[in-house]
Amino acid sequence: MDVSVSSWLVILLAVLAANLPFFNERLFAVIPVGSFTPAKPLWARLLELIILYFVVGAIAFALESRAGNRFEQGWEFYAITACMFIVLAFPGFVVRYLKKHHG
Numbered sequence: 001m002d003v004s005v006s007s008w009l010v011i012l013l014a015v016l017a018a019n020l021p022f023f024n025e026r027l028f029a030v031i032p033v034g035s036f037t038p039a040k041p042l043w044a045r046l047l048e049l050i051i052l053y054f055v056v057g058a059i060a061f062a063l064e065s066r067a068g069n070r071f072e073q074g075w076e077f078y079a080i081t082a083c084m085f086i087v088l089a090f091p092g093f094v095v096r097y098l099k100k101h102h103g
Contacts, residue, residue, distance in 0.1 A: 006063040021048040022092030
């Protein structure tokens with residue numbers, strides 16, 4: 001796979017994974033939350049967001065290793081990518097919590 005294609009794949013995957021917790025009521029879009037709560041609580045969405053950040057990071061790590069040029073990353077890299085992942089999750093957060101739902 002070309003480096004450019006794998007880069008775009010990671011970006012697309014990050015956008016989808018960052019918004020996944022806010023657009024459904026199941027954990028990781030598979031596991032039902034339960035019948036005792038009609039909606040997934042905010043803490044569950046944030047925990048899911050953190051786990052998905054590490055999943056996307058692991059996929060990006062695997063693609064980078066497969067390309068043959070694996071680079072060591074410091075804490076700055078992880079701080080910036082975590083902030084970028086949170087920014088990518090903003091549209092889902094807005095739709096879920098800030099947009100007025102009529103009806």
